[in-house]
Amino acid sequence: MKFLYTFLFLTLSSAVFAQSDIERFPVFEECKDKAIDQLEDCFYSTLYGQLKETYQHPVKNDSIPNQSVTMRFEVDREGSFVLIRTDALKASLKEEMIKAFEKLPKVEAPTFNGDPTYMQFILNIPVPMKESGSFQVYSNSNNDAKKQQRKKQVEDSLAFAKANEDYSSIISDQYDRNQLRSDAIIPLSYQRYHRYEAAMNRVGNNAHTAVKPYTFNYVDQYFDLEAERESLLKDQKTWLGRKWYNEHFFEVAGKDYWFVVDPGVDLQVGKDSRDDVNTYNNTRLVNVSGGIGSQITFGTNIQESQARFPGYFEREVRLRAPDGGNPGIVPGRGIAEDGGENIFDYPVATGYINYKPSKYFDLQLGHGQHFIGDGYRSLVLSDNSQPFPYFKLNAKFWKLDYTVLYTSLRDVRSEVTADDSFRTKYMTHHYLSWNATKRWNIGLFESVLWQDDNQRGFDFNYVNPVIFYQSIELQTGSRGGNALLGITTKYKFSDRLTGYGQLTLDEFSGASVASGNGSYQNKSAYQLGMKWQNAFKVPNLMMQLEYNRVRPYTYSHNTVVLNYGNSNQALAHPWGANFYEAILIGRYTKDRWYGIAKAIYGERGYDILQNGDNAFYGGNIYGSEDDRVSDNGNETVQGNISNFFYGHLEAGYVINPASRLKVFGQVIYRSQNPRFNNDFVRSESTMWLNIGLRTDIMNWSFDR
Structure with missing residues (x-):
């Protein structure tokens, strides 16, 4: 032949x-x-x-x-x-x-x-x-x-002969940082994203920064990812040296395909001074990203972990225990099994496949986390909750960026479990971002939740991608769905100074807001913030000041399953509702080195749960409005009032900018002083020292 x-x-x-x-x-x-x-x-x-x-x-x-x-x-x-x-x-x-x-x-x-x-x-x-x-x-x-x-x-004969060449002729070693030019997702990381936003927020850019995670191709339009990677390369001659310091562990690419594989870890050891606990986290993971042709990208991340947390965080985990006997839920990660001796064993799996039919549209099916907003916190949708299944549609054209998110969520509390299975609920989220001028951005959003009752399943009344569903909620009954509406905004005062804000209205009642009598139906939240890039004329120093205020009963619902939560975790702010907080953050980057300083002060209102007072004061989003303390006279921060302070210092070094492996050390101080101690809050001050080696692909939220 x-x-x-x-x-x-x-x-x-x-x-x-x-x-x-x-x-x-x-x-x-x-x-x-x-x-x-x-x-x-x-x-x-x-x-x-x-x-x-x-x-x-x-x-x-x-x-x-x-x-x-x-x-x-x-x-x-x-x-x-x-x-x-x-x-x-x-x-x-x-x-x-x-x-x-x-x-x-x-x-x-x-x-x-x-x-x-x-x-x-x-x-x-x-x-x-x-x-x-x-x-x-x-x-x-x-x-x-x-x-x-x-x-x-002749060419046809060559192609025919080529199709019959041996296996050894297949070319797969042409990887040339393909990921940086692809529509693959950039994992959510505060330390990574703040540098991208500094470039995307320059006056005159048509970038939309609120919907996260970003893709490499989108960021690369405003921030030169390849130049950054090139500047961080170390001169390494050996294979091991290149893989440890510069490259993905496994890189494959040929004509019209590529993929990379990185093993990773999140290894931490520390000491909690208050509870005299030796803490640790032991995560082994594998992270995969790839592309087929110019239209399909995919990724997955699989983690297996065991951890012993500081005392205050361990109590947070246990307070979220699901029905079925497992001891708790690790915020932002998922259900944990009992590993003995206050050790939690928790797996995490995320993944997605993205299809880009044209330059304007992206269709994505996956299981992961999302964040909407320009702040450190989000009062709209954050990555505080564990990953959940979703289908996402995104369209970018002219000065608009439109995102539709269809999700499946769970309520895992024992009081709502049916037939030994967790209660399912669904959410559709719409977000429309408009760059009204070269400096000013306006965003409109709505989230509609409904439960899987009467074998209702995914209600196709909510599939219509056109924004604003309040009329549909009224058609299906006031207890058939829960709608959040709101607006976001951002203003670029200069290339270095950006202001931002959010306003969230939960089941908006105009009469209740206008009356000014503290109605429990006045369920609202707002955020104001400022980012200062190259602060004090120091390159790569970002300062951020943010204020968040959430009225009591916001995100809760009279049908408790319809609260704005997933698996006993808030979908927006980790504190739930009934609080205010002020945040000051500084982030500095120099080559592979980085530093973080963070201070948070606030007041939070918990339920009293003392002396026969079991009323719901509006802080816990899983509380029932039927148990509210009052119809009127409610004010932000009521009930068992506690001040709160959180300080965080961290310094680290990025070992490999491709896999995002880093080594770090951090010291955390946390103090809280409620009027009454109960099962949900206690007076305590904690100093936690922690060092680690971790692959930075998910945020940890210890400031709760």
């Missing part, structure tokens, strides 16, 4: 390319004195000599015999060599041959009937090149129609 392919190929090749009298080959300076019937041989021999002079063979002592580089190029009407395509078994061979080809001089253009024309060539070049070596000529052609037809026959 191989003999048949070879015979077919040689027969077609020889039939096509005998030089005619009316056709003249390109002429090197060395060939000008040759007769016309000698120009072909002179052209090939001179071309071989020119390439050999500059080609540097990169493979030493290679055990693979008969290596070659196939080049398709043309000599145009000006006598320039124009490369069309290069193929080789090894990418390094291809790269070196391209370097040599780019150094070829101009020649006299080929002619046809005495007029300058172009001529195409397909050459196979055995490497390493030798003094007495030569090409295997696959084809050369001019624009004569008959020769073009015959050239196509």
